[in-house]
Amino acid sequence: xxxxxxxxxxxxxxxPSFRDKWIGIGRDTGKLDLDVAIAAxxxxxxxxxxxxxxxxxxxxxPTEAMKFLSIANKIKLTEADFVKLANESVTALTDTIRAAxxxxxxxxxxxxxxxxxxxxxxxxxxxxxxxxxxxxxxxISEGSKGLRxxxxxxxxxxxxxxxxxxxxxxxxxxxxxxxxAHNEKMAAxxxxxxxxxxxxxxxxxxxxxxxxxDTMDPSEILAETDVDKRAAGIALYGYSRLKHxxxxxxxxxxxxxxxxxxxxxxxxxxxxxxRFLEAMCPRNGPVFLGVPATNPWDDNKPITNAVxxxxxxARLPESAYQHPxxxx
Amino acid sequence: MMxxxxxxxxxxxxxxxxxxxxxxxxxxxxxxxxxxxAHSEKxxxxxxxxxxxxIEHVENQVIGGQTLAMRTLYAIVKAPTALHQTATQGHADxxxxxxIYAIRADVEFNPFADEIREVQD
Numbered sequence: 266x267x268x269x270x271x272x273x274x275x276x277x278x279x280x281p282s283f284r285d286k287w288i289g290i291g292r293d294t295g296k297l298d299l300d301v302a303i304a305a306x307x308x309x310x311x312x313x314x315x316x317x318x319x320x321x322x323x324x325x326x327p328t329e330a331m332k333f334l335s336i337a338n339k340i341k342l343t344e345a346d347f348v349k350l351a352n353e354s355v356t357a358l359t360d361t362i363r364a365a366x367x368x369x370x371x372x373x374x375x376x377x378x379x380x381x382x383x384x385x386x387x388x389x390x391x392x393x394x395x396x397x398x399x400x401x402x403x404x405i406s407e408g409s410k411g412l413r414x415x416x417x418x419x420x421x422x423x424x425x426x427x428x429x430x431x432x433x434x435x436x437x438x439x440x441x442x443x444x445x446a447h448n449e450k451m452a453a454x455x456x457x458x459x460x461x462x463x464x465x466x467x468x469x470x471x472x473x474x475x476x477x478x479d480t481m482d483p484s485e486i487l488a489e490t491d492v493d494k495r496a497a498g499i500a501l502y503g504y505s506r507l508k509h510x511x512x513x514x515x516x517x518x519x520x521x522x523x524x525x526x527x528x529x530x531x532x533x534x535x536x537x538x539x540r541f542l543e544a545m546c547p548r549n550g551p552v553f554l555g556v557p558a559t560n561p562w563d564d565n566k567p568i569t570n571a572v573x574x575x576x577x578x579a580r581l582p583e584s585a586y587q588h589p590x591x592x593x
Numbered sequence: 594m595m596x597x598x599x600x601x602x603x604x605x606x607x608x609x610x611x612x613x614x615x616x617x618x619x620x621x622x623x624x625x626x627x628x629x630x631a632h633s634e635k636x637x638x639x640x641x642x643x644x645x646x647x648i649e650h651v652e653n654q655v656i657g658g659q660t661l662a663m664r665t666l667y668a669i670v671k672a673p674t675a676l677h678q679t680a681t682q683g684h685a686d687x688x689x690x691x692x693i694y695a696i697r698a699d700v701e702f703n704p705f706a707d708e709i710r711e712v713q714d
Contacts, residue, residue: 491714
């Protein structure tokens with residue numbers, strides 16, 4: 266094989282079809298075809314020169330997968346048990362573990378450790394699309410075929426020596442116009458085992474913010490330590506509604522600018538009004554960053570305007586503050 | 594020290610020379626070898642790669658009875674590069690010319706916990 270120096274125009278023109286194909290795979294909510302998933306897994310092991318696994322479990326989602334691991338350790342099946350169940354049917358091992366899980370959950374919640382999968386199945390679409398392109402056009406990357414087939418046919422996958430856990434795909438994936446996971450009313454991603462991911466424009470949010478949006482205390486959003494989540498939460502809750510709910514007052518400045526405004530709001534449970542620098546972020550839209558009454562980097566001079574608030578954020582005295590000429 | 598721009602919570606200042614006694618601690622690198630200037634739990638790190646060296650200096654400051662570990666990252670950029678955020682819809686790249694830069698994360702005040710801390714995303 267010679268080195269690929271250049272792509273033909275036809276190959277370049279085909280890239281969008283690979284992109285769309287793999288975005289479709291990544292968002293697919295179709296049913297798991299057990300035989301296809303098993304064959305793909307075995308091929309992936311063989312491609313890596315590893316003896317293919319003999320045993321498979323098929324949880325309904327990532328949470329059940331982790332509970333399966335917990336229960337499997339607890340009920341201590343022998344190798345002979347595994348062999349017997351595998352010979353019985355393709356789902357006998359899954360059914361046995363699930364029955365043990367159901368019985369255990371009758372006595373209380375099953376504790377489990379979060380163990381991330383070795384392979385994210387359909388969610389590995391990004392890099393597998395690259396290999397698919399070269400497999401299709403140049404007949405190379407045969408070694409990735411098993412993983413490509415598995416990604417087309419499975420949710421998340423935990424690969425062990427002789428045992429592989431293959432999750433079903435999610436039952437719902439909703440996205441915004443940019444393709445980010447997004448849903449304002451329910452989980453943007455949901456699995457049949459109850460695993461849910463709430464997301465607003467690609468930012469994961471607490472379930473309560475979505476499901477209790479109409480009744481929740483918006484100061485909970487402002488208490489969030491992650492600024493991306495805070496900004497997404499404000500957008501979800503409704504910017505005007507948030508301002509109205511918290512008795513919003515501009516002390517000085519213009520919140521629709523880069524420098525922003527020093528604002529005060531009433532926060533339930535806090536004796537003093539909360540003071541924030543509200544400014545327009547090119548990425549996140551309106552952002553609220555807390556500021557104290559005085560600037561410790563400025564001999565505790567009172568913060569009375571937006572520039573003084575910016576100086577505090579930058580850990581500088583107001584007199585030394587320079588606003589960034591470019592902000593991204 | 595001249596402010597040349599900001600990317601999210603990071604403010605970038607051009608400086609004429611490295612200060613004395615900043616040590617030689619390097620920040621962690623990502624899988625591509627770029628220095629991680631601000632770590633994100635979501636994986637949306639602010640990184641800088643290319644022909645660049647970065648030294649991380651942490652100074653403990655006592656502010657109102659609270660001890661704050663204030664980080665400054667010194668980037669020695671030997672060829673033009675970009676401050677980049679590893680997110681699909683991240684902050685746009687901030688281009689940096691050859692030179693020496695001090696990069697500091699913003700802080701904010703949390704009125705609920707009554708404390709100052711670095712901004713996180």
